[in-house]
Amino acid sequence: MARAAGSRGRPGRCGLRGRCGRCGRGALLACAAWTAGWVLAAALLLRAHPGVLSERCTDEKSRRILAALCRDYRGGALVGDLCEDLCVAGKLLYRRCLYFERGKKVLQADWRGQPVVLKSEEEAFSSFPPLGLLDGQPDDGGQDFPEAELLLLAAGEVRSALGLELANGSLAPLGLGRRGPRRRGQLASLWALLQQEEFVLLSLLRGLSPHTPPVLGSCGHFYAVEHLAAGSPHHWALFPLDGAPRGDRSRARAVSGMALSFLDMVAHFDHDFSHRLHLCDIKPENFAIRSDFTAVAIDVDMAFFEPKMREILEQNCTGDEDCNFFDCFSKCDLRVHRCGAQRANSNLQLGLKVPSHSHQRVLWPSGHPVSAGDHCHRHQPLGKKPDLRSA
Structure with missing residues (x-):
């Protein structure tokens, strides 16, 4: 009897029955929020590092x-x-x-x-x-x-x-x-x-x-x-300079030559075809440098001609964040909740981002930074544009 009386006198973990119901719902909501948070964190991790779930390379x-x-x-x-x-x-x-x-x-x-x-x-x-x-x-x-x-x-x-x-x-x-x-x-x-x-x-x-x-x-x-040696943030100049002559001035010329070749590549993809070729995954690992310091896009899984780029970008949206496709993005028109088909950033902006991976500026031997303006007069079209018509 004493035990029974004690049992009646001790409140449950949530107190009264009604409170317990509210407590249970609160716990479920907290659990759901916690789960959603981890799912979001995992999604962001995979977005930033898609290789996390990659199969082991042996x-x-x-x-x-x-x-x-x-x-x-x-x-x-x-x-x-x-x-x-x-x-x-x-x-x-x-x-x-x-x-x-x-x-x-x-x-x-x-x-x-x-x-x-x-x-x-x-x-x-x-x-x-x-x-x-x-x-x-x-x-x-x-x-x-x-x-x-x-x-x-x-x-x-x-x-x-x-x-x-x-x-x-x-x-x-x-x-x-x-x-x-x-x-x-x-x-x-x-x-x-x-x-x-x-x-x-x-x-x-x-x-x-x-x-x-x-x-x-x-x-x-x-x-x-x-096969070309891919770039890496671990290289002093992003790319190996094994073929460059020794000496600071020679290496500075090699680095500035690589920078100019990147700008040549950007202008080439922008102007030398009937449609602009968009690069949407800009990171050192996707590029390489030949022995003559020509920049090469060695991974073009995320390269798209203008018609395909517009098709990819033009999606439903509730905000600008819905209009991002890797490094390419457009703006959300909230009046119709559609992403604009016109890309908002450019290959040039992304191309200039590559050296920033190693937190350094690519300089001319004289010490002046390379800019798009310095490059413009150097670009020469490769002749007649290939006939690449949109569907």
Whole structure:
């Protein structure tokens, strides 16, 4: 009885029953707010550091990927002008894994003594959607595949990837006219490559831009580009100066030459094509410097011609923060709650941001800072603009 009386006299944790209900709701709200806070923090972390959830880049995994590629080649599922060197002759040799990020695989290799980079947006050839028109055809089929139909399909992929309507003659760099004994594998490989926006862009710019690496060849869904040492905030001048003569003045000339080449690159992307090419992911790791100090955009996953850029930016919004796409942004029109299709910042503004990663100013040997005005008279167009029309 004493225990019972004590039980009746002691209030519960929340007091009266009604208070307990309010306390429970408050605890639930607090828990929800706490969870939302952690979700927001995680989202911001992934926005700033998308590699956090990247797959671990290892030699073992990289070698397995290339072994599977060669099995598919020997089985006739895929072909490419680099497959024989990679899978049979031993003239394309794996060296190391560079990075795995958001599914993309990037490996370093030596091709006949030349360092190259092998890239693919997916690990396995089977991860890419197949070319439906090959369904039901025998393994040696595809020889009679209408070229006009292939051009139509390729043009549709270019339109989807880049937002451009290209004449048939402009599609030649994609290798559509190549024919061989394994036509089915050839078409399947080409189709896998056409699903990769960076491959399409770099292929079409081959011979038109000194500021992008040319595609050197492919095997199945992997394609090769020249290997260049990427920039890093850990370098004194953002990029290695191994080829520069020793001495402060010589290095100062090299640094100012690199800065001018970056400005050349910006002007080139802004003016030398029928549509401006927007760079939306500006960081040292996405650029490199050739031995002649030419700036090169080595990762153009986030590079878009004007029509595609407008399509990306023109979205619903409640504020300007909804109109940000990596380093490219526009303004929110609150009257219609739509982001403006016109980009609000520029390649030049972002290009000048690159040296700031190392917290230094790039100077002329005389000590004067490089500016866009100093650069303007140096830029020379590369000739007739390529016919890149919007869709």
